[in-house]
Amino acid sequence: MLALALLLAAAAPDWQLIPGSFERGRGPDGNTVLLDAPDGLVVVDTGRHQAHQDAILAAARARGKPVAAIVNTHWHLDHTGGNAALRAAFPGIPIYASNAVDGALTGFFPRSRAGAEQFIASGKAKPEQVAEIRRDMAAMDDLADLRPSRVVARTGTMTIAGRRLDVHLERYAATAGDVWLYDPQARLAIAGDLVVGLAPFMDTACPEGWRTALGHIAAAPFKALVPGHGAVMSRADFDSWRKAFDALLDCAAGSVGRQACIEGWMKDAAPFIPAADKDRVPGMIGYYIDTRLRAAPDEKARYCPGGPG
Numbered sequence: 001m002l003a004l005a006l007l008l009a010a011a012a013p014d015w016q017l018i019p020g021s022f023e024r025g026r027g028p029d030g031n032t033v034l035l036d037a038p039d040g041l042v043v044v045d046t047g048r049h050q051a052h053q054d055a056i057l058a059a060a061r062a063r064g065k066p067v068a069a070i071v072n073t074h075w076h077l078d079h080t081g082g083n084a085a086l087r088a089a090f091p092g093i094p095i096y097a098s099n100a101v102d103g104a105l106t107g108f109f110p111r112s113r114a115g116a117e118q119f120i121a122s123g124k125a126k127p128e129q130v131a132e133i134r135r136d137m138a139a140m141d142d143l144a145d146l147r148p149s150r151v152v153a154r155t156g157t158m159t160i161a162g163r164r165l166d167v168h169l170e171r172y173a174a175t176a177g178d179v180w181l182y183d184p185q186a187r188l189a190i191a192g193d194l195v196v197g198l199a200p201f202m203d204t205a206c207p208e209g210w211r212t213a214l215g216h217i218a219a220a221p222f223k224a225l226v227p228g229h230g231a232v233m234s235r236a237d238f239d240s241w242r243k244a245f246d247a248l249l250d251c252a253a254g255s256v257g258r259q260a261c262i263e264g265w266m267k268d269a270a271p272f273i274p275a276a277d278k279d280r281v282p283g284m285i286g287y288y289i290d291t292r293l294r295a296a297p298d299e300k301a302r303y304c305p306g307g308p309g
């Protein structure tokens, strides 16, 4: 009987990954995780594009359960852009997230909006890029679906839709407030963008705070980890990704050339970089070295405690 129960448990895991896309010339969709809960489904991150939102709703239908709650690991629009569609389908469901989006409303969003308006005004934006920008702007304006209705203010155990989860809050990491989950029952960590296979997305990062947060994730006894983008990782995968992350920060803090740091990442993180992405990752890492890791002191500290935000 026990063997049968284990077999059934293996056949029907109580969580499901909906992989995020990352097509060229478009913004990415973050990974989504559906967790079965007594009151319905907990949806961790909601993607950006219509196709991803449709995939979440189709998966919920296939599991035969209503969506009962949303958790946003962070406010980036590739993780929150589907909130409105899910709440249209399931009115009134709560959004659990940190309050870090409030800082973005006066900092990152107005800056990125100004840059996008300039790009459109230049006439260089392709029609599909304009459509993508307009969709992101609409998501920024929809505060009711962007801001948390249940603020995650500290690390602790929470019962979400009837399922007990260890909810962790990391201050000043990939954003000013990153939430990651550990589910002791499934021994599953859901890391959000604290772990991103092909490259750490440092657009709003405090790199040293991020390094600290990875130490907290390492302390959880997970067997599987879902990153913000990319394939599910084992414990060994996470350990080697974390080494690559630390090595990138150490390299950028040292005196060797920028190209050597890029090549170091390409080598250390090779198992996590899909073949189709190998040509575009060096540019991403170089961009983060220039705009964050080796930027002028004010810019480097922009998203760290006391930074200009």
Ligand SMILES: [Zn+2]
Residues within 6 Å of the ligand: 028, 029, 030, 076, 078, 079, 193, 201, 228, 229
């Ligand atoms: Zn992301």
